[in-house]
Amino acid sequence: MEGRGLRGGFTTDAPPLHTSKPLRRTAFNRLFAVVYSSAVIALLYRHVRNLFVYPTTSFLSFSITLSLFISDIVLAFMWATAQAFRVSPIRRTEFPQNLKRIVKDEDFPGIDVFICTADPYKEPPINVVNTALSLMAYDYPADKISVYVSDDGGSALTLFAFMEAAKFASYWLPFCREQNIMERSPKVYFEANYGSYTPQFEKIKSMYDDMKAKVEHVVDKGKVIDDYITDDRRRRAFNQWSKGFTQMDHPTVIQVILDTSKDKDISGHSLPSLIYVSRQKSKTSPHHFKAGALNVLLRVSAAMTNAPVILTQDCDMYSNDPGTPLRVLCYLSDPEVKSNLAFIQFPQRYHGLNEDDIYASEYKRVFQINSLGLDGLKGPNYVGSGCFFLRRALFGGPSAPVPPEISELNPDHAVNEPIEWQNILALSHHVAGCNYENQTQWGSKIGFRYGSLVEDFYTGYRLQCEGWKSVFCNPERAAFLGDVPITLVDVLSQCKRWCIGLFQVTFSKYNTLIYGSQSMGVFISLAYSHYAFWPIWCIPVSVYCFLPQLALANHVTIFPKVLEPWFFLYVFLVLGAYGQDFVDFVLAGGTVRRWWNAQRLWMIRGLTCYMFGSVEYMLKSAGISTHGFSLTSKVVDDAQSKRYGQGIFEFGVPSPLFVPLTMAAIINLVSFMLGLAGFLRGNAEEGLGLQMILTGLIVLNCLPIYGAIALRSDAGKMSTKITVISTFMSVALYYISSLLF
Numbered sequence: 001m002e003g004r005g006l007r008g009g010f011t012t013d014a015p016p017l018h019t020s021k022p023l024r025r026t027a028f029n030r031l032f033a034v035v036y037s038s039a040v041i042a043l044l045y046r047h048v049r050n051l052f053v054y055p056t057t058s059f060l061s062f063s064i065t066l067s068l069f070i071s072d073i074v075l076a077f078m079w080a081t082a083q084a085f086r087v088s089p090i091r092r093t094e095f096p097q098n099l100k101r102i103v104k105d106e107d108f109p110g111i112d113v114f115i116c117t118a119d120p121y122k123e124p125p126i127n128v129v130n131t132a133l134s135l136m137a138y139d140y141p142a143d144k145i146s147v148y149v150s151d152d153g154g155s156a157l158t159l160f161a162f163m164e165a166a167k168f169a170s171y172w173l174p175f176c177r178e179q180n181i182m183e184r185s186p187k188v189y190f191e192a193n194y195g196s197y198t199p200q201f202e203k204i205k206s207m208y209d210d211m212k213a214k215v216e217h218v219v220d221k222g223k224v225i226d227d228y229i230t231d232d233r234r235r236r237a238f239n240q241w242s243k244g245f246t247q248m249d250h251p252t253v254i255q256v257i258l259d260t261s262k263d264k265d266i267s268g269h270s271l272p273s274l275i276y277v278s279r280q281k282s283k284t285s286p287h288h289f290k291a292g293a294l295n296v297l298l299r300v301s302a303a304m305t306n307a308p309v310i311l312t313q314d315c316d317m318y319s320n321d322p323g324t325p326l327r328v329l330c331y332l333s334d335p336e337v338k339s340n341l342a343f344i345q346f347p348q349r350y351h352g353l354n355e356d357d358i359y360a361s362e363y364k365r366v367f368q369i370n371s372l373g374l375d376g377l378k379g380p381n382y383v384g385s386g387c388f389f390l391r392r393a394l395f396g397g398p399s400a401p402v403p404p405e406i407s408e409l410n411p412d413h414a415v416n417e418p419i420e421w422q423n424i425l426a427l428s429h430h431v432a433g434c435n436y437e438n439q440t441q442w443g444s445k446i447g448f449r450y451g452s453l454v455e456d457f458y459t460g461y462r463l464q465c466e467g468w469k470s471v472f473c474n475p476e477r478a479a480f481l482g483d484v485p486i487t488l489v490d491v492l493s494q495c496k497r498w499c500i501g502l503f504q505v506t507f508s509k510y511n512t513l514i515y516g517s518q519s520m521g522v523f524i525s526l527a528y529s530h531y532a533f534w535p536i537w538c539i540p541v542s543v544y545c546f547l548p549q550l551a552l553a554n555h556v557t558i559f560p561k562v563l564e565p566w567f568f569l570y571v572f573l574v575l576g577a578y579g580q581d582f583v584d585f586v587l588a589g590g591t592v593r594r595w596w597n598a599q600r601l602w603m604i605r606g607l608t609c610y611m612f613g614s615v616e617y618m619l620k621s622a623g624i625s626t627h628g629f630s631l632t633s634k635v636v637d638d639a640q641s642k643r644y645g646q647g648i649f650e651f652g653v654p655s656p657l658f659v660p661l662t663m664a665a666i667i668n669l670v671s672f673m674l675g676l677a678g679f680l681r682g683n684a685e686e687g688l689g690l691q692m693i694l695t696g697l698i699v700l701n702c703l704p705i706y707g708a709i710a711l712r713s714d715a716g717k718m719s720t721k722i723t724v725i726s727t728f729m730s731v732a733l734y735y736i737s738s739l740l741f
């Protein structure tokens with residue numbers, strides 16, 4: 001497609017830097033949306049008629065119809081908001097090979113890379129340094145890259161790991177350049193090239209192994225042992241961990257580990273700057289989790305380098321392609337795109353997924369499919385990692401700048417002194433202090449926004465409300481790869497945190513439907529609302545997992561009879577929604593089994609994290625509990641990892657999250673058996689047909705749960721406690737339903 005902003009570069013005859021074209025299926029999707037919405041309206045009409053026009057005989061049937069009505073309204077709402085992703089999806093392509101003809105190397109902008117870590121025991125320092133090394137080794141002028149590490153764990157172990165990594169970097173970066181390798185995370189490179197026997201390979205590998213051994217040794221010991229404190233500089237650095245220094249209460253530690261103006265690698269090239277920052281913490285000041293950490297980095301980096309471009313990165317998301325910054329430049333070099341561009345988002349993609357991605361950790365719909373849809377509106381939402389920001393965008397709207405309280409933090413302030421200059425270090429410490437933000441606009445109008453556990457979603461949303469746009473960059477080869485949680489409880493706890501965070505946005509004055517539509521337009525606000533209301537999926541999922549089954553067990557018909565006209569409406573609605581989802585998934589490169597697992601996880605989330613997240617949010621609003629950011633563990637237990645590799649569900653811990661899920665599994669199985677027995681005896685009504693089909697499908701989805709309850713003996717099976725509680729509660733539910741029906 002030719003048109004506005006589609007040709008990058010400054011003159012029309014310059015080669016293109018990027019193009020975009022609409023997805024081919026858009027016309028069909030729009031047409032389908034019209035047809036499908038008629039069907040949705042017909043269904044809702046049926047419910048309304050049953051509720052109000054034909055006054056029903058009993059309170060019970062009224063309640064059943066009302067539950068179904070509410071569930072279907074929620075489903076209809078989620079369906080309608082999801083159409084925003086389908087109105088005008090686009091796919092972009094970049095041509096970094098044309099870049100050098102348009103932009104000279106010396107005009108490349110500086111990039112400040114932010115890496116967040118928060119706990120050396122949940123996020124092993126050796127992995128964090130691997131991430132950092134992969135980014136330091138970008139194919140980009142090293143003197144334009146500065147890597148800032150935020151350590152919310154306040155751990156000397158992490159600082160030690162980075163000191164060792166800096167030494168290793170001076171060998172690793174030239175090695176990457178000479179060998180022109182793609183995997184610039186040493187860990188990944190050595191795993192991928194296991195058994196290569198060139199002398200150079202052996203040498204660099206043994207250096208890596210030495211570093212790794214030292215770092216892991218220190219982590220095992222829990223402190224940096226004296227043998228490793230080899231010089232005064234190190235001694236001074238580690239002396240900052242004085243008595244009384246704890247993770248939640250300690251002064252700022254800022255350590256310049258590499259300074260590009262001085263430090264060279266073994267081949268004489270500059271090394272990127274590397275700065276360790278552990279912001280001040282105090283039990284009496286809120287620290288705002290990751291958003292707070294990012295804002296400190298935003299200020300410290302402003303004091304030290306103030307690069308116009310910022311890359312935010314989770315500690316487990318390493319670079320998988322050294323050419324990524326050049327792709328970004330394809331957009332940044334296009335003045336038309338750049339004028340109101342806030343960020344360029346790459347999808348979160350993962351390594352180490354098992355073959356069928358049993359926990360649907362890929363979130364293909366969220367990270368890949370929907371982002372194409374958003375890209376055709378105002379651009380994708382920010383997903384926390386793999387995102388290149390223009391620093392300016394974090395300081396007010398495109399035409400309404402909000403200047404920071406001190407001019408040194410201004411996005412256009414030029415830093416002319418070396419990083420380690422006394423004044424600069426003093427300023428950096430000052431702006432990393434835990435009281436610095438008091439009475440300022442940080443977190444409300446400036447920087448990453450506070451108030452939600454999904455600071456990424458919230459910040460991106462607020463920026464788009466201010467009038468900024470974003471670009472979705474989705475190259476064939478993943479730009480970044482991250483870790484996934486490998487136990488079900490971790491998967492669901494992460495999702496629960498997201499749900500709480502999303503509701504914090506929904507029930508704020510920045511509600512995506514009201515505030516969003518006023519500031520951004522209808523479609524994009526619907527798209528944001530689809531996410532903001534994500535947890536309400538727990539309503540229809542729970543209703544459809546319990547109500548029809550209890551009714552079935554009591555021989556009560558709640559759906560249309562098989563082959564009557566309304567029956568076909570149900571069939572169309574279900575097949576239409578699942579079918580379209582399936583097509584999207586497979587066209588985005590997914591396999592049939594992964595799709596099956598994704599729809600299963602949707603059901604599981606509906607019964608667990610969506611529900612618990614909503615309840616926890618309400619308890620918090622009522623002042624009964626508080627929310628924390630429970631880190632996703634990146635440490636792997638060998639037995640768990642083996643089971644994950646084999647595609648076996650991991651329950652293990654007796655988490656309350658598993659109770660409704662296990663209950664649903666039990667109730668569906670029992671009701672299905674009862675229903676089947678009725679059919680076999682020949683005394684079942686044909687009105688129960690749809691309920692049987694639904695129950696049967698849920699039983700299929702629950703197969704791994706039956707295995708975990710009854711057939712397994714490994715440590716990942718369902719704990720007996722959960723099985724007993726769930727069985728007891730299921731029996732109680734049957735008993736109550738038999739009284740009501």
Ligand SMILES: O=c1ccn([C@@H]2O[C@H](COP(=O)(O)OP(=O)(O)O[C@H]3O[C@H](CO)[C@@H](O)[C@H](O)[C@H]3O)[C@@H](O)[C@H]2O)c(=O)[nH]1
Nearest residue numbers: 116117118152289290293314315383384385453454631632
């Ligand atoms: O107080 C905190 C808490 C977390 N983090 C860092 O935040 C990142 C994300 O934490 P993680 O436990 O990995 O959460 P996930 O749910 O896996 O992360 C997703 O969801 C988060 C929002 O909930 C986003 O911030 C992330 O970018 C996104 O990948 C990690 O690098 C942490 O070190 C901090 O720096 N400080």
Ligand SMILES: [Mn+2]
Nearest residue numbers: 314316483632
């Ligand atoms: Mn993570």
